[in-house]
Amino acid sequence: MISSIAELIADRIGTMPASERRAAQTLIASYPMIGLKTVAEFSAAAGVSSPTILRFVARLGFQNYPEFQSSLQDELAAQLQSPATRTLNPPSPGGGTVSPMLEATLDNMRETFRHLSDKQLADIAARLADRRGKTFLIGGRFTDPLARYMAAHLAIIQPDVFHLAGQESMWRDRLIDMGKRDVLVIFDIRRYQDSLVRFAEKAHQRGVQIVLFTDQWLSPIARFARHVIAGRTAVPSAWDSSAALFVVAETLIGAVTRQLEAKGAKRIREMESLR
Amino acid sequence: MISSIAELIADRIGTMPASERRAAQTLIASYPMIGLKTVAEFSAAAGVSSPTILRFVARLGFQNYPEFQSSLQDELAAQLQSPATRTLNPPSPGGGTVSPMLEATLDNMRETFRHLSDKQLADIAARLADRRGKTFLIGGRFTDPLARYMAAHLAIIQPDVFHLAGQESMWRDRLIDMGKRDVLVIFDIRRYQDSLVRFAEKAHQRGVQIVLFTDQWLSPIARFARHVIAGRTAVPSAWDSSAALFVVAETLIGAVTRQLEAKGAKRIREMESLR
DNA sequence: GGAGCGCTGTATCGTATGTTACGTATTTTG
DNA sequence: CAAAATACGTAACATACGATACAGCGCTCC
Incomplete structure (x- = not known):
C-alpha cells in the first residue's frame, strides 16, 4: 500500500x-x-x-x-x-471506544488553539466586555446549548445579555433592538442552517458586530462576521464534536470576566450577596 | 516580535x-x-x-x-x-491567558478519562441504548446546556428522549411518567442545586436509574445514582470548567450511536431521509 | 565498428497566472 | 446633506510558467 x-x-x-x-x-x-x-x-x-x-x-x-x-x-x-498521525501511531490497541475519541478531541483542541492568537481572543473578549451595547447569543441545532452555556455565564457578570431561543420568527422580532454597538455571537457548524445565515445577514445589515463560532470549513456566516473562530470538529464518531468550540467559549468567558474584574468587581460582588 | x-x-x-x-x-x-x-x-x-x-x-x-x-x-x-517548534503561538510566557487555560483543560480531560473505564462507559451507553424505557435529561444552572446538547443528539437516534426544561414545578409533574425502566441523566456541579437534589431523590424513590455527571467532589445526588461520572473542573479562571464533562457526554453519544447502529440503523436512515 | 534506441537539453509555443487600470458602490467627513 | 475618500470588483494586460517538438549525444547490441 x-x-x-x-x-x-x-x-x-x-x-x-x-x-x-x-x-x-x-x-x-x-x-x-x-x-x-x-x-x-x-x-x-x-x-x-x-x-x-x-x-x-x-x-x-x-x-x-x-x-x-x-x-x-x-x-x-x-x-x-493531525499532529498525532505524524508519528505514525498505531490507533490504540484493543479498539476501545474511549481512547481514540479522547485523543482526537485533544488534538482538535490543540489544533484549534494553534490557529487562535492571544490577541484575537483578547480582542473578542474586549468587545464582549464593552458595555455600551447589548450581547445576543444564538446557535444552531446542536450548538445552541453552547450559546446557552455562554449566555448563562455572561449574563451574570454583565447586564444586557440575551440568548435567542425559540422559533425563527421570535429572533427576527429581536432584530429591531439590535444596532451598531451590539454584538451577536453565533454558533454554526455543519450542516449550516439557512435560518441562521439569513438572520446573520439581516443583523449584519443593521451594523451588528458578529462573532462567529464555526468549524474549520467556515459557515457562510463568516462573510458577515467581524470575528471568526474556527474549531476542529472531526472525531471518530458519527457526529461532529463541538468540544473544541466549547473550550474556546469557556476561555472567552474567563477572559471577559477578568477584564470586567479589572474594571471593577462591584457587580460581581453584588451578585454574590444576592444569592 | x-x-x-x-x-x-x-x-x-x-x-x-x-x-x-x-x-x-x-x-x-x-x-x-x-x-x-x-x-x-x-x-x-x-x-x-x-x-x-x-x-x-x-x-x-x-x-x-x-x-x-x-x-x-x-x-x-x-x-x-523541527516538530518541536511547531507551536504556532509561542507558549506565551507570563501573562498569556490562553495557554494555561488550555493546558489545564487538557489535563482535566486526561485525568477524567483516567478514572473512567471503557467498561463503565460501555455499561452506561448500553443503558441509554436500551429502548424499553424513556430517557430524561436535566442539568443545573450552568450545566443544563450540556443536558440539552446530549438530548439534542440522543433524540435523533432514538425515541422517547426528553429534556426537562423550565421551572422546578414543571419537572416534578413529569415524575409521574417515570418508572423503573427509565433513565434520568443529571448534570450537577458545584454549587450543587437543592432543587436538583430533591428531584433526584424523588426520581430515585420511583426506581428511576440515575446517571450523574458531576465534579470531582461529587454532588450529593451521587447517593442515588446508579452511575457516577466525576469530571475535573479546576481551571485558572473565575469559573469552573465543564469541558471534561462535555467530552464525556460526546463520547457517550458516540458510543450509544454505535450500539444502535449495530442493532439496526433503520431509524437513523429514516431520519436522514426526512431532512 | 555501425545502426538503432533511449536519454537529455535547447528552443519555441500556448496559456494560466499574477498584475494593473478604471469605474462603481459604499462609507466617512465636514 | 453634499462631497471626498476609501473599498471593491470587472476587465484588459503582460509575463512567467508549464508543455512540447526536435536535435544532439551516448550507450547498447548486433
Whole structure:
C-alpha cells in the first residue's frame, strides 16, 4: 500500500534514468518543499533541465505538474491537521471506544488553539466586555446549548445579555433592538442552517458586530462576521464534536470576566450577596 | 516580535477592510495551505475577488504574491524540520491567558478519562441504548446546556428522549411518567442545586436509574445514582470548567450511536431521509 | 565498428497566472 | 446633506510558467 508520494518515489526510483533519479533524490532530500516551487527552481536545484522534471513527474503517474503539486499539498495538509498521525501511531490497541475519541478531541483542541492568537481572543473578549451595547447569543441545532452555556455565564457578570431561543420568527422580532454597538455571537457548524445565515445577514445589515463560532470549513456566516473562530470538529464518531468550540467559549468567558474584574468587581460582588 | 505570517495577520487584521479580513480569516482557518494555491483559488475560497487577495498580501508587506508564497513555504519548511517548534503561538510566557487555560483543560480531560473505564462507559451507553424505557435529561444552572446538547443528539437516534426544561414545578409533574425502566441523566456541579437534589431523590424513590455527571467532589445526588461520572473542573479562571464533562457526554453519544447502529440503523436512515 | 534506441537539453509555443487600470458602490467627513 | 475618500470588483494586460517538438549525444547490441 502506497500512501505518500515519498513512498511512490522510493518504489520507482530504481526504474528511472539517471537525470530523473537526480530529480527524485533532490526532492527526497528536502521533501516536499522543492516540489512546491516552480519547475524552473526544481530543475535548477536538481541540476537538470525543466523537461526532465516534467518527465519525472509524469513517470510518477501525474498528468501534469500542477496535479503533482496539489497532491503534495494535500499530503502536507493532512500532516499538519493531525499532529498525532505524524508519528505514525498505531490507533490504540484493543479498539476501545474511549481512547481514540479522547485523543482526537485533544488534538482538535490543540489544533484549534494553534490557529487562535492571544490577541484575537483578547480582542473578542474586549468587545464582549464593552458595555455600551447589548450581547445576543444564538446557535444552531446542536450548538445552541453552547450559546446557552455562554449566555448563562455572561449574563451574570454583565447586564444586557440575551440568548435567542425559540422559533425563527421570535429572533427576527429581536432584530429591531439590535444596532451598531451590539454584538451577536453565533454558533454554526455543519450542516449550516439557512435560518441562521439569513438572520446573520439581516443583523449584519443593521451594523451588528458578529462573532462567529464555526468549524474549520467556515459557515457562510463568516462573510458577515467581524470575528471568526474556527474549531476542529472531526472525531471518530458519527457526529461532529463541538468540544473544541466549547473550550474556546469557556476561555472567552474567563477572559471577559477578568477584564470586567479589572474594571471593577462591584457587580460581581453584588451578585454574590444576592444569592 | 513577529516571527510568522500568522502572527503578522493577527496583528494587523484589526486595521483591514472587510473583504481583506475575510481573506485573512480564510487563510488562518486552513493555515497555511490556501496561501500556497493560486490567487484565483484563494479568492474563490474567501469569496472575494483576486485583487482583494493581492491587496491583502500587499498590506502584509509583500511586494507580490510569489514573494508571499515563498515566505509561507519557508515557514512551513522550518516547521517540518523541527516538530518541536511547531507551536504556532509561542507558549506565551507570563501573562498569556490562553495557554494555561488550555493546558489545564487538557489535563482535566486526561485525568477524567483516567478514572473512567471503557467498561463503565460501555455499561452506561448500553443503558441509554436500551429502548424499553424513556430517557430524561436535566442539568443545573450552568450545566443544563450540556443536558440539552446530549438530548439534542440522543433524540435523533432514538425515541422517547426528553429534556426537562423550565421551572422546578414543571419537572416534578413529569415524575409521574417515570418508572423503573427509565433513565434520568443529571448534570450537577458545584454549587450543587437543592432543587436538583430533591428531584433526584424523588426520581430515585420511583426506581428511576440515575446517571450523574458531576465534579470531582461529587454532588450529593451521587447517593442515588446508579452511575457516577466525576469530571475535573479546576481551571485558572473565575469559573469552573465543564469541558471534561462535555467530552464525556460526546463520547457517550458516540458510543450509544454505535450500539444502535449495530442493532439496526433503520431509524437513523429514516431520519436522514426526512431532512 | 555501425545502426538503432533511449536519454537529455535547447528552443519555441500556448496559456494560466499574477498584475494593473478604471469605474462603481459604499462609507466617512465636514 | 453634499462631497471626498476609501473599498471593491470587472476587465484588459503582460509575463512567467508549464508543455512540447526536435536535435544532439551516448550507450547498447548486433
